[in-house]
């Protein structure tokens with residue numbers, strides 16, 4: 561896809577395992593991007609990162625590798641940093657990078673503490689540097705079509721939304737030590753909604769969170785934890801040290817959020833049982849409902865069924881094309897890139913656009929803080945027997961009267977048709 565900006569932007573990359581190396585390869589396909597420095601604390605991964613940059617078409621510059629990101633921040637002259645490390649390291653690296661004068665974007669994951677979210681907000685406010693969560697699902701074709709439909713009023717007034725991270729990751733989680741992968745220790749030690757942002761990002765944008773609306777409280781309930789241990793028993797011998805391990809994170813964690821304007825949201829975290837992948841999307845308003853599972857939709861006045869007794873589901877397929885977001889129409893014409901059906905390239909393009917000209921990103925530090933905070937708040941609620949927990953207002957009151965959002969191709973706060981005039 562053709563990018564809007566042709567200027568050069570110097571971006572460092574920290575964290576080069578499966579996700580980081582994939583994102584680095586995509587980042588290098590965006591015009592104007594130069595990656596002079598990469599970092600991973602595992603030497604082989606750092607070296608692999610250097611190779612990825614060197615083998616990118618048009619790379620005619622030096623690439624330096626670091627095992628310590630602080631050294632990278634000290635020695636390199638960069639515009640921005642992309643961070644793809646682990647859930648518990650993203651924020652501290654991001655805060656250090658902002659203090660070093662860089663705009664930052666980091667991969668998804670939940671926060672370990674509310675303080676961590678405040679630190680991101682305050683560091684971004686004090687340094688004037690942006691902090692963008694790389695929530696690729698905000699740019700998924702389905703989610704963007706649903707957003708476009710909402711903006712055209714098809715669902716009416718929004719009432720209830722649902723989402724989930726429902727992904728069978730038993731092998732990836734369980735073998736975390738063998739593969740040096742970050743998820744395992746979280747499931748061993750924490751109990752809550754560990755991965756809320758894929759589903760919550762698009763939902764929060766639909767609900768205008770931080771811009772006229774906000775989450776005021778949540779409650780979480782965790783089921784028992786048996787899936788990971790069951791997988792170990794089926795796939796490992798009795799001498800495997802986790803053979804009888806009792807994992808902490810419940811297999812299915814359900815979280816309910818309440819909004820200032822009365823809407824409700826249900827999130828489901830479900831990664832340790834056998835099941836097909838789903839983000840469990842549901843958007844329901846006074847005029848209709850979309851359900852990701854079953855690929856179904858019902859819109860009053862458009863779908864078949866005049867009376868409640870003959871309301872019938874329709875396939876979402878036609879709606880997805882008819883109401884395609886103009887960004888996706890343009891992207892499809894120009895050629896969708898690999899990476900989770902194309903959304904990875906879009907979120908990276910949004911980051912690059914903002915980093916190149918130091919512009920407000922479409923997912924800002926307040927979005928990042930709110931979406932990530934669900935994890936630690938849900939842990940608190942589970943620990944308190946599903947007690948409701950108050951949601952902090954990371955905008956400190958500004959949600960009722962914010963500066964206008966920046967309109968543009970990658971904007972997630974409106975569909976900016978004026979930028980797609982030729983579509």
Ligand SMILES: NC(=O)c1ccc[n+]([C@@H]2O[C@H](COP(=O)([O-])OP(=O)(O)OC[C@H]3O[C@@H](n4cnc5c(N)ncnc54)[C@H](O)[C@@H]3O)[C@@H](O)[C@H]2O)c1
Nearest residue numbers: 575577578579580600601602644645649667668669741742
């Ligand atoms: N958006 C998506 O679709 C998507 C998909 C996969 C993974 N992710 C997210 O991307 C992140 C990375 O995922 P992964 O599967 O590659 O994880 P991983 O645990 O395999 O890799 C993390 C890497 O970061 C490195 N690292 C950790 N702390 C570091 C530090 N202080 N300095 C330098 N390097 C450090 C580790 O050595 C490791 O190589 C996670 O947050 C994950 O949830 C997102």
